[in-house]
Amino acid sequence: MGRRNKTKQATAQVVPVESVDAGRMGGGWLLVHGLPLITPGIGCAIFAILIMLAHAKWGGDAVWTPLLSILFLAVGGLITFFGHMSAGPRMLLRILMVVTGSLATGALVLGLVVGMGAIWPAYTLCSLIVWVLWVIWRGTKYAGATPATEGAGNPLMEAIKQARVQFAAPTVDERGVVRAKVETLPGGTMENARALMPMISAESRAVPGSTNLAVDLDEDGRGVIEIATRDNLKHGVDWPGLAGLKLGALPTEPFAIGEYQTGPCQVQIVGDITKDRRAPDIKHLKLGGVTGSGKSTGARTFLGSQMAMRRLNIIGLDLSKGLQTFSPFVNGLTWTITNEEEARQFLHRLKNVVIKGRSDHLTGEDLMRWSPASSLNLLQIWVEESKEFRKLQSLYADVVADARSAGVFFVSSTQHWNFRHASTDTRSNHGAAIMFGVEKYDEAEQILPKDALEALGKNLQYWGSNRPGYCYATGLGIPMNRWGSMLRIYEPTTEQLAEVVRVGAAYRDPMDPVTAELFGELFTNRTRYPLNGSESLQGAAPASRASVTLTGSTPGHSAPQGAAPASVRRSGAAAGDEEQEMAEMAEQETAEDREAMRQALRDSRRYHLGEDARPGDLADVDAEEVLSGVIVPAEGEEDDDEQAPRPSPEEAQRIWDEALDGWYREGRTHLRTADLVELLDTVRRDRRFLYRQRDRWESKGCITPRPDADGWDLIASPMETAGR
Numbered sequence: 001m002g003r004r005n006k007t008k009q010a011t012a013q014v015v016p017v018e019s020v021d022a023g024r025m026g027g028g029w030l031l032v033h034g035l036p037l038i039t040p041g042i043g044c045a046i047f048a049i050l051i052m053l054a055h056a057k058w059g060g061d062a063v064w065t066p067l068l069s070i071l072f073l074a075v076g077g078l079i080t081f082f083g084h085m086s087a088g089p090r091m092l093l094r095i096l097m098v099v100t101g102s103l104a105t106g107a108l109v110l111g112l113v114v115g116m117g118a119i120w121p122a123y124t125l126c127s128l129i130v131w132v133l134w135v136i137w138r139g140t141k142y143a144g145a146t147p148a149t150e151g152a153g154n155p156l157m158e159a160i161k162q163a164r165v166q167f168a169a170p171t172v173d174e175r176g177v178v179r180a181k182v183e184t185l186p187g188g189t190m191e192n193a194r195a196l197m198p199m200i201s202a203e204s205r206a207v208p209g210s211t212n213l214a215v216d217l218d219e220d221g222r223g224v225i226e227i228a229t230r231d232n233l234k235h236g237v238d239w240p241g242l243a244g245l246k247l248g249a250l251p252t253e254p255f256a257i258g259e260y261q262t263g264p265c266q267v268q269i270v271g272d273i274t275k276d277r278r279a280p281d282i283k284h285l286k287l288g289g290v291t292g293s294g295k296s297t298g299a300r301t302f303l304g305s306q307m308a309m310r311r312l313n314i315i316g317l318d319l320s321k322g323l324q325t326f327s328p329f330v331n332g333l334t335w336t337i338t339n340e341e342e343a344r345q346f347l348h349r350l351k352n353v354v355i356k357g358r359s360d361h362l363t364g365e366d367l368m369r370w371s372p373a374s375s376l377n378l379l380q381i382w383v384e385e386s387k388e389f390r391k392l393q394s395l396y397a398d399v400v401a402d403a404r405s406a407g408v409f410f411v412s413s414t415q416h417w418n419f420r421h422a423s424t425d426t427r428s429n430h431g432a433a434i435m436f437g438v439e440k441y442d443e444a445e446q447i448l449p450k451d452a453l454e455a456l457g458k459n460l461q462y463w464g465s466n467r468p469g470y471c472y473a474t475g476l477g478i479p480m481n482r483w484g485s486m487l488r489i490y491e492p493t494t495e496q497l498a499e500v501v502r503v504g505a506a507y508r509d510p511m512d513p514v515t516a517e518l519f520g521e522l523f524t525n526r527t528r529y530p531l532n533g534s535e536s537l538q539g540a541a542p543a544s545r546a547s548v549t550l551t552g553s554t555p556g557h558s559a560p561q562g563a564a565p566a567s568v569r570r571s572g573a574a575a576g577d578e579e580q581e582m583a584e585m586a587e588q589e590t591a592e593d594r595e596a597m598r599q600a601l602r603d604s605r606r607y608h609l610g611e612d613a614r615p616g617d618l619a620d621v622d623a624e625e626v627l628s629g630v631i632v633p634a635e636g637e638e639d640d641d642e643q644a645p646r647p648s649p650e651e652a653q654r655i656w657d658e659a660l661d662g663w664y665r666e667g668r669t670h671l672r673t674a675d676l677v678e679l680l681d682t683v684r685r686d687r688r689f690l691y692r693q694r695d696r697w698e699s700k701g702c703i704t705p706r707p708d709a710d711g712w713d714l715i716a717s718p719m720e721t722a723g724r
Contacts, residue, residue, distance in 0.1 A: 039134070040127075040130055040131040040134040040135070041127070041131055044123075044127035044130065044131065047104065047107070047108075048111075048116060048120075048123060051107065051108055051111035051112070051116055051123075052111070052115070052116045054068070054108070054111065054112050055111055055112055055113075055114075055115045055116065058112065059112055059113065059114075059115060065112065065113060068112060069109050069112060069113065072105065072108050072109050072112065073105060073109060076101060076102075076104065076105025076108065076109075077101075077105065079101055079105075080097065080098060080101025080102060080105065083097030083098070083100075083101055084097050084098050084101075088162065089162060089164075089187070092133075092136070092137050093137060095133065096130075096133045096134060096137050099129065099130065099133060100130050100133070100134075103126040103129070103130060104130075107119065107122075107123050107126060111123075156196075156199055156200070156203050159196060159199060160196065163188055163192035163193060163195065163196055164184060164185040164186065164187045164188025164189075164192060165182060165183065165184050165185060165188045165190075165192060165193040165196070166182075166183055166185060167180045167181065167182055167225065168180065168181050168183070169181050172229075173262075175228075175230065175232050175261065175262065175263075176228060176229045176230030176232070177226055177227065177228050177229070177261055177262050178204070178226070178227040178228075178229060179224055179225065179226050179227075180224070180225050181222070181223075181224060182213065182222065182223040182224065182225050183221060183222055184221040184222075188221075189221075190213070190215050190220070190221065190223060193213060193223070193225075194213050194455075194457050194459075195457065195458070197211050197212075197213060197225075197457065197458070197459045198211075198458050198459060200225070200227065201227065201459070204227050204229060205229065206227045206228055206229055207228045207229070207230070207231045207261065208461060209459070209461040209470075209486040210226075210227065210228035210231075210261045210485075210486060211225070211226070211227050211228075211459060212225070212226045212459075212482075212484050212485040213225050213226075213455075213484070214226065214479075214481035214482065214484075214485075215481055216481075217479070217480065217481060223481075226261075226262060226485070228261035228262070231261075232259075232261055233259060233261065233470070233487075233488040236469065236488070236491050237258060237259045237469075237488050237489075237490055237491065238490065238491060239301060239304070239490035239491060239492035239493075239496060240256075240490075241304075241492065241496040241499065241500060242308075242496075242499060242500055242503060244256060245305060245308055245500065246308075247308045247503070247504070247507055248308065248309075248310050248507040249308070249309050249310070250272070250309065250310060250311055250312075250372055251269050251270060251306075251309055251311060251312045251378045251380075252268070252269070252270055252271060252272035252279075252371075252372060253268070254266040254267060254268040254477060255267065255268075255305045255306075256305070256490070257298070257301050257302055257305065257473075257489060257490060258298075258301070258469075258471075258473075258487045258488050258489040258490050259487060259488060259490075260482070260485050260486070260487045261485075261486075262485075265473060265478065265482075265487045266477070266478075267473070267476035267477060267478060268280070268476060268477030269282065269378070269380070269409055269476070270282045270370065270378065270409070271477070272371060272372060273369065273371045274371050274372060274373050280477060281369055281404065282369075282370070282404045282407070282408075282409050283404075283430075283431030283432040283475045283476070284400055284403070284404070284409065284410040284411070284412070284429055284430040284431060284432065285409075285410070285411045285412070285430060285432040285433065285434065285475065285476065286411075286412050286413070286417060286427070286430035286432070286433050286434075286447060287299070287411070287412070287413035287414075287433075287434050287435075287436070288413075288414065288415065288416065288417050288433070288434075288435055288436065288438070288443070288446070288447040289415065289435060289436025289437050289438060289447075289471070290415060290436075290437055290438060290439060290443075290464050290465050291415060291465065292437075292465035292468060293436035293437035293438075293464065293465050293468055293471075294436050294437070294468040294469040294470070294471065294489055295413055295415075295436055296324075296325050297468070297469060297489055297491060297492075298434060298436065298469075298471065298489045299325050299382070299384065299413060300325065300328065300492055300497060301489050301490045301491075301492055302411075303316075303326075303329050303332075303333075303382065304328070304329075304492050304496070304497045304500050304501075306380070307329065307332045307497075307500045307501050307504035307508070308500060308503065308504035308507045308508070309504075309507065309508070310507055310508070310509050311372060311377045311378060311509055312377060312378050312380060312508075312509070313334040313335075313377045313378070313379050313380070313509070313510075313511050313512070313515070314329075314332075314333050314334055314380045314381075314382060315333065315334055315335040315336075315337070315346075315379070315380070315381045315382070316329070316333045316335070316336045316337070316382045316384070317336075317337045317338075317343055317346070317381065317382070317383045317384065318337075318338055318383075318384035318385060319338065319339075319340050319343055319385065320384065320385035321384065321385060322338045323336070323338060325384050326384070328494060328497035328498060328501065329497070329501060330529040331501055331505070331529060332501040332504060332505070332508065334510070334511050335511075335523065335526050336526075336527060336529070337526075337527075338527075341669055342522075342527075342669075344392065344713055345522055345669055345713060345714075345715060346522065347392060347395050347396065347399055348395070348704050348713055348715045349518075349519060349520070349522055349715050349716065350381075350399055350403075350408075351395060351398055351399045351402070352701030352704065352715060352716070353518050353519075353520075353701050353715070353716055354406070354408075354515065354518045354519060355399070355402050355403060355405075355406040355408065356406075357514070357515075357518040358376060358379075358406035358407060358408070358514070358515060358518065359405050359406045361374075361375075361376060361514050362374060362376065362405075362406070362407065369404075369405065369407070370406075370407025374407065375512065375514065376407055376512050376514055376515060377509055377511070377512045377515070378407055378409060379406075379407060379408045379409065379515060380408075380409045380410075380411065381403075381408060381409070381410050381411070382411045382413075383410065383411065383412045383413065384413050385413065385414055393422070393423055393426070394423075396426060397423050397425045397426045397429070400412075400426055400429045400430070401425065401429050410430070412426075412430060416443060416446070417443075417446040417447050418442075418443075418446055427446065431449070431475050432474060432475025432476045433447050433448050433449065433452075433472075433473070433474050433475060434471050434472070434473045434474075435447040435448050435471055435472045435473075436468075436469075436470070436471045437462075437463045437464045437465055437466065437467060437468070437470065437471075438462055438464065439462055439464045440462060441460070441462075444460060444462070448472060448474060448483075449474055449475075449483075451474075451480060451483065452472065452474045452483040452484065455480070455481075455483050455484035456472070456483075456484045459484065461486065469488045469489045469491065470486055470487070470488050470489075471486070471487060471488070471489060472484075472485075472486060472487075473487060511523065520716060520717070520720055521664060521665065521667075521717075525667065646683075646684045647683050647684070651683075652683035652685060652689065653693070653696075655679075655682055655683055656679055656683065656693050657718040657719060658719075659679055659682075660697065660702065660703075660714075660717065660718055661717040661718060661719045661720075663675075663714060664714055664716070664717040664720075665717070668714055669713065669714055670706060670711050670712060670713050670714055671703060671711050671712045671714055672710060672711040673710065673711065675711075676690050676693070676694070677690065694712075697718060698712075700716075700718060701715060701716055702714070702715060702716045702717065702718050703715060
């Protein structure tokens with residue numbers, strides 16, 4: 001085959017550099033390497049002539065002679081020092097520079113003062129010494145005097161010698177991967193060895209990005225270098241599907257998501273502290289890369305590998321692409337959210353109720369973190385295109401920061417992880433990363449941790465969307481010495497994903513009762529999707545359970561094909577055409593009633609104000625506006641409010657709690673100030689009571705202010721929170 005396949009013939013021994021052939025001794029060699037050998041003699045003769053000219057012009061002068069002597073000494077000393085420093089670790093060259101500089105400076109100053117006639121014997125001897133040293137150095141470097149195994153004449157071997165490292169015991173496996181041990185010599189470091197990686201990769205004609213130096217994690221100064229001389233991933237890597245999965249595995253068990261040039265890449269969400277008390281804890285995962293780099297394929301591979309796991313509940317959120325990524329898994333995910341309003345409710349509920357409740361439950365089980373010994377399932381929340389959460393950035397950062405302690409694992413995927421898409425706190429709280437193709441270092445720096453960037457060094461590759469599926473992976477139980485290795489994500493087919501979802505149904509566990517209760521009605525009335533086109537639904541609730549109606553779909557996004565409409569969500573089968581028509585008619589009648597009320601208010605104001613009415617008095621009429629003032633009953637009418645007893649503070653609080661609970665059970669997702677003002681009449685209180693109840697509900701996590709609109713998001717029922 002080609003040049004790369006010749007590496008397969010290598011054996012486990014150091015191959016010496018070839019000796020100098022006889023052809024090198026021709027005229028070309030003498031011109032290039034022989035002529036410089038007489039250069040020192042020619043230079044010494046020319047320098048002697050310059051000394052005589054200097055003495056003839058300035059020698060014996062009372063002013064110029066001492067001034068020039070001092071100048072020559074200073075310049076000669078600086079040149080000598082610079083030559084010594086530029087020689088680096090090469091001892092012979094250092095000696096040559098110091099001796100040559102010192103003798104030349106001394107001869108120049110003495111010749112200026114006394115002339116060449118007085119110093120020519122000493123000058124001749126010094127010139128011979130410099131000449132001999134120059135010939136020795138030139139011969140050592142270029143004439144083959146140094147043994148061939150030390151790399152004479154080979155730039156790569158010279159660089160290795162200067163780095164003070166050595167490579168030994170190279171071997172080649174059946175995949176065309178060359179491995180060699182790396183050890184530092186006195187004065188060398190592994191950083192020096194890592195700096196050689198680009199040169200070694202080019203010299204060995206390796207696959208771009210496949211050269212990796214894996215340092216020994218137990219002993220400094222040792223490591224193993226891997227060089228892939230054949231691209232085993234060039235044509236993609238098929239996902240093994242069910243054949244490569246352990247059915248009924250726990251989330252603590254590793255699974256493969258792709259392959260390095262050297263073999264599979266195994267990842268692990270969380271370690272099992274029941275078997276190893278030092279097992280790694282959850283580290284949230286961030287995925288990044290430009291469009292077309294393979295993030296969606298990576299997401300499907302990751303999720304597909306989890307469809308047959310026990311003790312794991314996966315919730316998917318995608319406000320940008322709907323079900324484009326999650327469509328193969330809608331029957332395998334515990335909950336899928338594509339509506340912005342529902343996502344907002346979910347995050348508020350997660351922050352204010354679920355995380356605290358799960359943490360308290362783990363504390364009650366004497367567990368500092370999640371493990372299979374807990375009665376809770378591990379909760380994984382996969383957020384696709386998390387840049388859509390910019391409006392909820394502060395809330396999102398708080399949730400991610402607190403989730404680990406409650407056994408909640410976040411996976412956040414977006415193209416760019418700059419400050420426009422995610423805050424610094426959110427980035428730092430994602431301890432694991434999978435970086436697909438990027439185009440510049442700044443983008444890689446925002447995705448990969450510092451340790452991975454240091455391990456890659458100058459070997460970091462930028463390929464954008466030109467090599468889809470290739471990526472770097474860190475965290476997730478991957479050894480640190482593999483963070484600098486490039487891998488390629490598996491490529492599953494739609495049929496494979498459908499099969500693993502179908503077969504995995506026998507192993508997947510439903511949401512644990514504690515977490516389901518913490519999510520409350522929001523989880524009970526989640527969107528359901530038909531299973532295999534039948535009437536049975538994944539995780540379906542009883543058919544008699546009431547549905548929840550949300551306030552429409554996300555603006556600017558159409559409902560994805562096959563998804564239940566966000567505005568009408570049923571616990572049983574989707575609403576029929578007749579029910580939908582009735583809902584539209586009810587909405588139309590409500591709009592007509594509102595317009596009639598507005599017109600009645602206009603007529604009333606015009607009637608009572610008469611000719612004093614102005615356009616401004618009629619323009620601000622709103623059917624939902626709460627009109628303040630005292631209503632005087634007409635003659636003969638009784639004021640029922642004056643006859644009714646005023647409820648006590650405890651009764652007034654209970655009435656308001658029951659009203660909020662009723663709205664929550666009806667499926668309302670937000671409140672307005674006008675809604676609460678109307679409740680004041682039921683308890684005969686002023687606005688101070690409203691403010692106290694609002695603060696009380698906010699402290700209990702029942703409502704939270706809306707960042708982009710007036711009012712509050714309705715998160716939980718006060719009756720529900722009182723029971724916990």
